[in-house]
Amino acid sequence: MTFKKKAAAAALTPVLAASIFVSSVSAAQFPDVKTSHRAYEAVEAMVEAGVISGFPDGTFKQYQSVTRAESAILIGRALGIKVSTSTKTFTDLPSTSRAYPYVAELMKRGIFSDSSRFYPGRPLSRSEMAIILTRAFDLPASSAMPFTDVSPTHGAASYIRALAAAGITTGVGDGKYDPAGVVTRGQMAIFLNNARKFEAPVPGTPVPGTQTAAEIKAEYADDFTALQAQAEADLDVLAGQAKAELDAGADLMTVYNKYFPLASKVEAETDADFNALYTQLTAALTKAGFSASEAQSFKTAYEAAKKQMKEDLMNEIL
Incomplete structure (x- = not known):
């Protein structure tokens, strides 16, 4: 070279x-x-x-x-x-x-x-x-x-x-x-x-995508139950206060105008919490390959519970 x-x-x-x-x-x-x-x-x-x-x-x-x-x-x-x-x-x-x-x-x-x-x-x-x-x-x-x-x-x-x-x-x-x-x-x-x-999951920890829809929903069930229980407890307090004022001779419309906005506020806050939790659940389901409709039972149960809580609230007051 x-x-x-x-x-x-x-x-x-x-x-x-x-x-x-x-x-x-x-x-x-x-x-x-x-x-x-x-x-x-x-x-x-x-x-x-x-x-x-x-x-x-x-x-x-x-x-x-x-x-x-x-x-x-x-x-x-x-x-x-x-x-x-x-x-x-x-x-x-x-x-x-x-x-x-x-x-x-x-x-x-x-x-x-x-x-x-x-x-x-x-x-x-x-x-x-x-x-x-x-x-x-x-x-x-x-x-x-x-x-x-x-x-x-x-x-x-x-x-x-x-x-x-x-x-x-x-x-x-x-x-x-x-x-x-x-x-x-x-x-x-x-x-x-x-x-x-990527780190392999610890043995015994569910791997994303290997859970069934039922298992995913089970992880959120307690949160939905707790949400409903808290709403019922808050409304029970309001109902007790309203009934006490009525029993003391307060005018029905005066009590209604005072406690209806408070009850509506509890309902709105509970709805917001429910929707946030419901969004998390549907996201978890779709990420795992399932349809978001798998979560519909929670919404149906929630709407039924809301209706029942309103009826119970009126019964407690009156």
């Missing part, structure tokens, strides 16, 4: 080292990743952790798709895999490839399906991402499917359910996951950041 070629190679080496996987540049320095972008915090966290980085031109290219080979390197680094020699052979991935030791190790661990072909240059789909992340981070199974565009028979359905239940994905909006969509670099950073932060 001539002196000029050696000098050029020496100058180029640092640039090559600052490739997508090696640079330690802060995400805050990427001109194409703004603090207002959804992926900003995840990109910054993954760059700081040494899992992902930018390009030689200083950009991150968050909307560029991730290939299967790139995903193997990134997931391997997120797991802290120590690459070692392997005798595994692929028809489309040479052992000299940067991704080779990661792919071989991830296949050995069952994270990627074992095969003689890997399709390293193919963009990674969101379905594939759900499968490998669920396997890589040993995510617990879930029975609830929050996405309308993933059928129960879809090959990745169980993995997508697990990913959603673990809080690693919330989909692409409008209740959809887009299983055939391609994973972008920004999404990859979010997926990996969420997966690394």
